[in-house]
Amino acid sequence: MCEANAYLRKDGREELFLEAVDKVVPHEDGLMLEDIFGRRKIIKARIAELALVDHRIILEKE
Amino acid sequence: MCEANAYLRKDGREELFLEAVDKVVPHEDGLMLEDIFGRRKIIKARIAELALVDHRIILEKE
Numbered sequence: 001m002c003e004a005n006a007y008l009r010k011d012g013r014e015e016l017f018l019e020a021v022d023k024v025v026p027h028e029d030g031l032m033l034e035d036i037f038g039r040r041k042i043i044k045a046r047i048a049e050l051a052l053v054d055h056r057i058i059l060e061k062e
Numbered sequence: 063m064c065e066a067n068a069y070l071r072k073d074g075r076e077e078l079f080l081e082a083v084d085k086v087v088p089h090e091d092g093l094m095l096e097d098i099f100g101r102r103k104i105i106k107a108r109i110a111e112l113a114l115v116d117h118r119i120i121l122e123k124e
Binding site for chain 1: 064065066083084085086087088098108109110111112113114115117119
């Protein structure tokens with residue numbers, strides 16, 4: 001599977017926000033993330049970086 | 063491999079911008095995309111959506 005883990009970058013550190021993310025779509029003034037099991041989480045953030053071979057999505061607060 | 067293809071969404075259509083993307087990182091006021099072979103392309107755009115199981119990155123001009 002080609003999901004990735006989403007991390008929130010804060011003060012130079014990265015906190016795991018959601019594992020096994022499939023979809024990231026705009027939601028109001030933030031993002032809706034959906035994992036491969038259909039579980040959803042919403043966050044006021046933007047996608048800052050991707051490293052897909054490492055399965056990493058980096059989010060940052062706007 | 064867990065790379066994805068990057069598409070630029072424009073006027074409701076999606077144009078392939080770069081295949082087999084590994085990394086997407088901020089670059090000046092846009093993004094630098096790097097594919098799994100190390101080839102790089104720069105674009106003034108932001109990441110709008112991801113659908114990783116479908117291997118899709120959707121970019122939009124800012």
